[in-house]
Amino acid sequence: MTPWILLVLAYLLGAVPTSLWVGKAVHGVDLREKGSGNLGATNAFRVLGWRSALPVALFDMFKGWLPAATFAGWGGGLDFGWTLAFGAAAIAGHVFSVFVGFRGGKGVATSAGVFLALAPLAVGLCIALFAVLVGVTRIVSVGSLAAAVALPILVAFTPHRGGEALLGFTVALAAFVVFAHRANVGRLLRGEENRFGRSRGAGQGGEGAS
16 A cells, blocks of 8 residues: 555544544534533543543544554555654644544544554653643643653653654654643633633633543
8 A cells, every 4th residue: 555545544544533423423412512612532521421531532542553553564664754654644633634624632642642652651651640640630731731741751761663753753743732732821821721520611621632
């Protein structure tokens, strides 16, 4: 299979709007009209509950893992640059899904899936950091932002595939995640970011992870 076809497939896989389809099929809810309106696992958790949000998060991670882990082999042993391109395409698909008018989530879960394939120890530590910070602060965006900033450092000091190319990709991805959370950063600075366990009304939630 040619790498360009695989690149399109990576994007289309990433673009699968998991939370939207689960919300409509299981709950009859359009997540674009509920909570923060974001099509990520965090909004799914807030609106649909953990039983629906957990498979959403796992599949969103799978969307990133599969292209990064396997597509280069499907293309006949492509070089590592293509692996990064496939991972980036899956993340772009999740954030800008062609199936829902180029809307989506913020790419955190899909990015975690990509790095689960390329730097599993680093992403495992980031997931632990995310869990601790969300548990302490009850603010998902705090965990997401901290994990994104920590990832390049952890990749640099743990075993991974791709050497400097992966590290550069990680820095760019961290910058993108922070940019995607710019509204959350503003709310954090104003002390207005939503916490789990406290409702602030539809559309005001601090969606931060997926």
